[in-house]
Amino acid sequence: MAANGNNGTRATGPRAVALVGPFQSGKTTLLEAILSRTGVIQRQGAVEAGNTVGDATKEARHHRMSVELTVATTTFMGDSYTFLDCPGSVEFVHDMRAVLPAIDAAIVVCEMDEKKVPQLQLILRELEEQKIPRILFVNKIDKADAGVHDLLKLLQPASRTKLVLRQIPTFSGDLITGFVDLALERAFVYKEHAPSQVVPLEGELADREKTARFSMLETLADHDDELMEQLLEDIQPPRDKVFDDLTRELREGLVSPVLLGTAIRANGVLRLMKALRHESPGIAETAKRLGVKAGGGDAVAYVLKTLSTAHGGKMSVARVLAGQAGDGTTFLSSSGDETGRVAGVFKLVGQNSEKRGPAAVGEVVALAKLDKAKTGDTLTAGKAPHAQVAKVEPYAPVLAIAISAKERKDDVKLGQALNKLAEEDPSITIVHNPETHEVVLWGQGEMHLRVATERLSDRFGVAIERRQPTVGYRETIRKGTTQRGRHKKQSGGHGQFGDVVLEIKPLPRGSGFQFEEQITGGVVPRNYIPSVEEGVIDALKHGPLGFPVVDLHVALIDGSYHTVDSSDMAFRTAGRIGISEGLPQCQPVLLEPIHLVEIVCPSEATAKINALMSGRRGQILGFDTREGWDGWDVVRAKMPEAEIGDLIVEIRSATAGAGTFTFKFDHMAELTGRTADQIVAARRAAE
Numbered sequence: 001m002a003a004n005g006n007n008g009t010r011a012t013g014p015r016a017v018a019l020v021g022p023f024q025s026g027k028t029t030l031l032e033a034i035l036s037r038t039g040v041i042q043r044q045g046a047v048e049a050g051n052t053v054g055d056a057t058k059e060a061r062h063h064r065m066s067v068e069l070t071v072a073t074t075t076f077m078g079d080s081y082t083f084l085d086c087p088g089s090v091e092f093v094h095d096m097r098a099v100l101p102a103i104d105a106a107i108v109v110c111e112m113d114e115k116k117v118p119q120l121q122l123i124l125r126e127l128e129e130q131k132i133p134r135i136l137f138v139n140k141i142d143k144a145d146a147g148v149h150d151l152l153k154l155l156q157p158a159s160r161t162k163l164v165l166r167q168i169p170t171f172s173g174d175l176i177t178g179f180v181d182l183a184l185e186r187a188f189v190y191k192e193h194a195p196s197q198v199v200p201l202e203g204e205l206a207d208r209e210k211t212a213r214f215s216m217l218e219t220l221a222d223h224d225d226e227l228m229e230q231l232l233e234d235i236q237p238p239r240d241k242v243f244d245d246l247t248r249e250l251r252e253g254l255v256s257p258v259l260l261g262t263a264i265r266a267n268g269v270l271r272l273m274k275a276l277r278h279e280s281p282g283i284a285e286t287a288k289r290l291g292v293k294a295g296g297g298d299a300v301a302y303v304l305k306t307l308s309t310a311h312g313g314k315m316s317v318a319r320v321l322a323g324q325a326g327d328g329t330t331f332l333s334s335s336g337d338e339t340g341r342v343a344g345v346f347k348l349v350g351q352n353s354e355k356r357g358p359a360a361v362g363e364v365v366a367l368a369k370l371d372k373a374k375t376g377d378t379l380t381a382g383k384a385p386h387a388q389v390a391k392v393e394p395y396a397p398v399l400a401i402a403i404s405a406k407e408r409k410d411d412v413k414l415g416q417a418l419n420k421l422a423e424e425d426p427s428i429t430i431v432h433n434p435e436t437h438e439v440v441l442w443g444q445g446e447m448h449l450r451v452a453t454e455r456l457s458d459r460f461g462v463a464i465e466r467r468q469p470t471v472g473y474r475e476t477i478r479k480g481t482t483q484r485g486r487h488k489k490q491s492g493g494h495g496q497f498g499d500v501v502l503e504i505k506p507l508p509r510g511s512g513f514q515f516e517e518q519i520t521g522g523v524v525p526r527n528y529i530p531s532v533e534e535g536v537i538d539a540l541k542h543g544p545l546g547f548p549v550v551d552l553h554v555a556l557i558d559g560s561y562h563t564v565d566s567s568d569m570a571f572r573t574a575g576r577i578g579i580s581e582g583l584p585q586c587q588p589v590l591l592e593p594i595h596l597v598e599i600v601c602p603s604e605a606t607a608k609i610n611a612l613m614s615g616r617r618g619q620i621l622g623f624d625t626r627e628g629w630d631g632w633d634v635v636r637a638k639m640p641e642a643e644i645g646d647l648i649v650e651i652r653s654a655t656a657g658a659g660t661f662t663f664k665f666d667h668m669a670e671l672t673g674r675t676a677d678q679i680v681a682a683r684r685a686a687e
């Protein structure tokens with residue numbers, strides 16, 4: 001198939017490009033290099049020195065890693081580019097996932113590091129599924145050795161699309177000192193913080209170049225018959241044709257080019273920018289990919305991140321997918337709700353926001369005061385809602401902590417802060433446990449929750465205390481009994497009198513609580529019976545072991561009353577006494593929640609995961625290959641809730657961060673012996 005007329009024509013208009021990749025691969029450093037190369041900043045800062053444009057929040061600086069998205073807009077050769085520097089840590093992956101629908105292309109920053117290949121695979125998977133063009137940037141070439149020859153062998157397994165090596169490194173001894181661009185057929189030596197210098201391509205290097213170029217062309221020819229013929233007939237394809245093919249095949253998702261560089265020295269950055277400029281699609285193609293309907297010129301925008309500014313204002317970082325968005329634009333969400341009226345359009349460069357005029361199609365800006373807009377919303381200024389261009393559900397949380405305000409007076413403030421926290425980061429879930437009165441914060445991992453609590457104090461001014469959340473233990477009985485509950489009080493004038501006989505019987509697991517009345521002859525008057533049941537329920541909230549009691553049947557079989565002294569209160573008390581005195585005779589036993597756990601992990605970690613599960617009282621149900629995932633397994637097990645607490649921490653450490661799990665309540669199981677005794681003792685001590 002010959003290149004058609006559109007191919008090779010440069011996309012125009014503003015671009016949105018995400019910097020993604022495994023943890024610590026150098027994305028934020030690369031952003032810094034791009035900003036310095038494009039003149040936004042005078043000097044390139046370093047993550048180590050804590051002076052980069054990205055990661056400028058207190059939490060990011062403190063942990064020396066990206067803990068949220070950084071947005072920075074710059075200009076290169078007359079075009080506007082917004083870079084979205086995404087955190088690499090899997091715990092903050094939602095910030096990346098929410099960004100992806102809005103971008104024209106992704107730069108996947110990676111390293112020559114075998115350990116990081118599974119993570120790379122996860123990221124490429126997301127991009128492949130969303131059909132987002134992607135360029136791999138192999139960073140830290142300064143640290144790579146001669147093994148870099150095997151670059152594709154290492155990286156290809158992570159990608160389902162064919163990788164094409166666009167550049168080969170050149171060496172001086174063991175050090176990589178430059179590269180040959182295989183499309184341009186030109187050799188360069190790296191200069192620190194300056195454009196690379198062209199050097200003659202000759203001798204042994206020219207031979208290496210020929211071989212590498214041929215294999216690049218072979219890959220491209222898989223999707224271009226004309227090129228295939230030229231290669232077979234030993235005809236040199238024209239350079240323009242090669243560029244056209246690179247462009248078309250990148251945009252159509254047939255190949256992913258691989259470029260090299262060293263972000264800390266800004267090496268390889270200009271070539272990367274040029275590849276973006278010439279080869280990445282623009283907003284027209286992206287809007288098509290997303291199915292944007294630009295009816296009547298109304299603005300359509302996608303919200304990729306929500307920020308709470310220091311002064312409490314809300315900003316929706318959005319990409320304009322059609323029309324233009326300016327002050328006064330009123331938006332509707334996909335569900336037809338008014339999200340508010342734009343009051344301020346800002347250009348972002350990290351923490352720096354600069355007021356500007358209306359945003360044109362393709363631009364990424366922060367829109368102020370869209371009070372009801374949420375991350376992931378598709379907004380339209382039209383009369384009818386626009387279909388959601390993408391639906392990004394956060395991953396189910398995997399780790400929880402219980403939190404409370406350090407000072408009681410901050411309780412209300414904490415509630416408000418939690419709302420803002422969840423608005424900024426939808427991968428956090430806040431659950432109020434009505435039984436224990438705990439506020440439980442669910443998140444994606446230890447660091448995620450740590451940063452969340454830091455934000456609560458740094459950004460929203462609420463100091464908090466954190467605890468392990470209470471495990472949902474219950475207790476039940478193993479045998480039945482019949483017990484009288486009698487409440488009699490003669491205090492001055494009016495006395496209190498209630499008298500009941502309760503028959504208590506165990507029920508099968510999962511039955512809950514049943515109450516039945518079997519009163520004959522009106523020994524307990526009808527109107528008092530609901531109060532007896534209430535008294536029973538009161539007592540069941542706190543059984544002899546200290547936990548809520550479940551799976552039992554209580555029948556009211558007998559009793560007596562007094563015409564003057566009996567009352568609802570008295571019968572409620574009698575019911576409660578009957579249960580409290582009866583249960584200890586029923587062989588109470590502890591119940592613990594057991595969950596069905598499903599772990600996904602790279603196969604080389606499966607044995608470790610099995611051992612880990614068995615070590616935590618897990619019952620392995622089996623393991624399988626993960627469908628559609630070469631080199632991955634799924635392990636299924638049943639596991640007590642108490643052991644799941646920090647399971648994610650262990651899974652991540654056994655899988656270089658790539659493994660994860662989901663869980664679902666399965667059943668309550670009896671727990672006896674030492675573990676049970678310890679739990680009961682701890683409960684008593686806590687009371």
Ligand SMILES: Nc1nc2c(ncn2[C@@H]2O[C@H](COP(=O)(O)OP(=O)(O)OP(=O)(O)O)[C@@H](O)[C@H]2O)c(=O)[nH]1
Pocket residue numbers: 021022023024025026027028029030046047048064065066067086087088089109139140141142143261262263264265
């Ligand atoms: N040797 C070398 N080190 C680099 C290079 N680029 C980044 N680093 C170092 O790698 C570490 C991580 O850099 P970052 O830029 O924070 O990486 P990142 O991908 O943004 O990290 P996360 O966002 O936390 O995933 C820092 O210590 C950098 O100084 C490079 O080109 N060469």
Ligand SMILES: [Mg+2]
Pocket residue numbers: 026027028029054055065066085086087088
């Ligand atoms: Mg970073």
